[in-house]
Amino acid sequence: MSLIQSIKITPIAFRDPPLLNVYGIHEPWALRTIIELETEQGIYGLGESYGDEQTISQLRAVVPHLIGLDVFCLNEIRLKIEQSVALPDPESGLEIAPGTLGATTVPRIFSAFEVACLDAAGKITGKPVYELLGGKVRDEVSYSAYLFYKYDCHKFSNDAWRDKWGEATTAAGIVKQAQQMIDEYGFKSIKLKAGVFEPQQEIAALEALKIAFPNHPLRIDPNGGWSVATTQALLNQFGNGLLQYLEDPVPTKALMSEVSKMTDIPLATNMCVIGFFDLPQALALDAVQVILSDHHYWGGLKATQALAQICNSWDIGLSMHSNSHLGISLMAMTHAASTIDNLTYACDTHYPWQEEEVIKGGKIRFTNGAVALTDKPGLGVEIDQEALAQLAENYRTCGIRSRDDVSEMKKYQSDWTGQVPRF
């Protein structure tokens, strides 16, 4: 028996660069929640999830129902969460982060605790989490260089902090950012967050990337920022193997299905397929050819494996999505991805954009664009309580309680609406 004695939920905030997207711009602080679970025997397990107020309150609301349950009894924990969590409007939450929508409540809240339980179960059995998931099929997991158009610094912050990446608002700036990121991390694939400028300008950036990095597969993600007509007009330019896949050009399953009929370029999504409940319609419509999994809202690491089985059965590609996150999430992603043989694309990660950490030893190292698995028990990371206290203090003082890229962008451009599609 490995009963849960306590669970600590700590909202944190860490610095985030002024990254641009179709909705607006990242605020100076990104929010996240750290879950620290402890068993009656004093074994702890770590989890990391979204930091919006709705998620925090849902996490806190279910904690009392989980005390006394066994960390190995994940199915019972999921049922307890189903029974105890209030289900908000499916559309409530952050449009910009579909994983926070009300529709994902049970899998999202379960996931945070599942990862912490698996971490503890690994420590109890002396096994890495990937072995509790059936074992790894690769020794390292590759990630992609996740490029953003960005400003040099936050123009509406009292804080003098500046990231190390500089401005990137042109094709040349994007190529420079890619070079800087690839030099440091060794990434072998590139993703460009788009929907920021006129599509032709963004395609010019892709073409410049293709020239600078001819062997790096490219992806572009306008976050549903284009209309079907705009997308259709661009498809020719994506031909000739420019793109590995086209992520969320348009915002719904029905519209993705329309685009899908026009092209052989695989369409990927993390926006219109955000849970198992979306699959029947999406697959019936042939709306997407690549699903970007994300254990944070699909229901955890085992659910990610079940999604992989579905992708395999329906001949759908599988990649991995990311929001701003720290090392606990990175290792959870890495453990899950290492066990899934049909996860053949390099996973997305915002990790290079973050400078802070909550784990001992600081930031996790990438080699050749990949994170290596070790044989350390659990997730293989430990919490740095001093760092956690600092990030929790950031949360208390930063003034942000839910991510709002639209309002932040209005500071730069008063007529900004953040409405999609933009182009």
Added chain:
Amino acid sequence: MSLIQSIKITPIAFRDPPLLNVYGIHEPWALRTIIELETEQGIYGLGESYGDEQTISQLRAVVPHLIGLDVFCLNEIRLKIEQSVALPDPESGLEIAPGTLGATTVPRIFSAFEVACLDAAGKITGKPVYELLGGKVRDEVSYSAYLFYKYDCHKFSNDAWRDKWGEATTAAGIVKQAQQMIDEYGFKSIKLKAGVFEPQQEIAALEALKIAFPNHPLRIDPNGGWSVATTQALLNQFGNGLLQYLEDPVPTKALMSEVSKMTDIPLATNMCVIGFFDLPQALALDAVQVILSDHHYWGGLKATQALAQICNSWDIGLSMHSNSHLGISLMAMTHAASTIDNLTYACDTHYPWQEEEVIKGGKIRFTNGAVALTDKPGLGVEIDQEALAQLAENYRTCGIRSRDDVSEMKKYQSDWTGQVPRF
């Protein structure tokens, strides 16, 4: 590390009553294979699978590739099997037991070893298999009374053995059989194997069962023995809640889809959906509303959980199929079923029809039609080497090498063809 040092594959035979089905009649001996895996530390794990020659040779062929692998590294074991097993014609194998078809080779062979690895992993960690699968959501798993038309005894056997069930070739005989089985096992649901007599005679048996056991949900399974027209003509009689579900009235996904359009009675299958590869077409056609899972050919206990996730997402019911089997399979089924909250139907089992066992303590006890989970490590059963030796000796001497109900029936009826649909 928990490395596999040896794997012993033992074909066995045990007595089987003269049970009738659409293909013919059970032979006097049923075949099975017992898998005994041992780790370098001397921990063993048990598995049980089909006993046809094709399965036995496939199991034996992959054994050398598995020596030295870790019992926790199931994904690697599956990949090794994918790489090392010869893939026969997808249609090869036994039509009567679709789980043995060539199309199921990798999942079927993997499953036998997965169960043995999970049993060993449970013993290593001191945890029941269900805890390695995320924990149970019920403390016992309900099974159904699996009724067969049958003769009193095998008429073409040199052996004087007689089962305890007597003849059942009429409605009264079926009700008597049900009473005997329910008295002994306490089953709360009833399944009638059909396709043996004219449909009207079998429906009369169902109606007699409904009168005798008004609170027991009923199912009928003619094994694809009816035409669409015959099935259509019968649907009225199945109305008024006579049936919980109608299993494989017709033999293909396309024909099941035709029937499905004619009725609200859920259609179940273990014949036209036998692996993940069948799901896209089956779900697109709305061919079935209940899938009868079977870890022996779906790819093991974790694959059964993935199937459950799919059934949940597509709003498909989930039940469990059975061939003739002994206690290792029964416990594997029970452990898996205990972890799946949407497995809401009582599972099928042939277990009451078998008198012999290979596990210590003899036959597993049912209470109120259910098998209880214990907190014993692994599957919770141990091999009885003396019993295993006897059943292996039966295999060597019984003369049967692949189940052949058609040829056995020809002994009774020289013009028998075993062709479906029969009616």
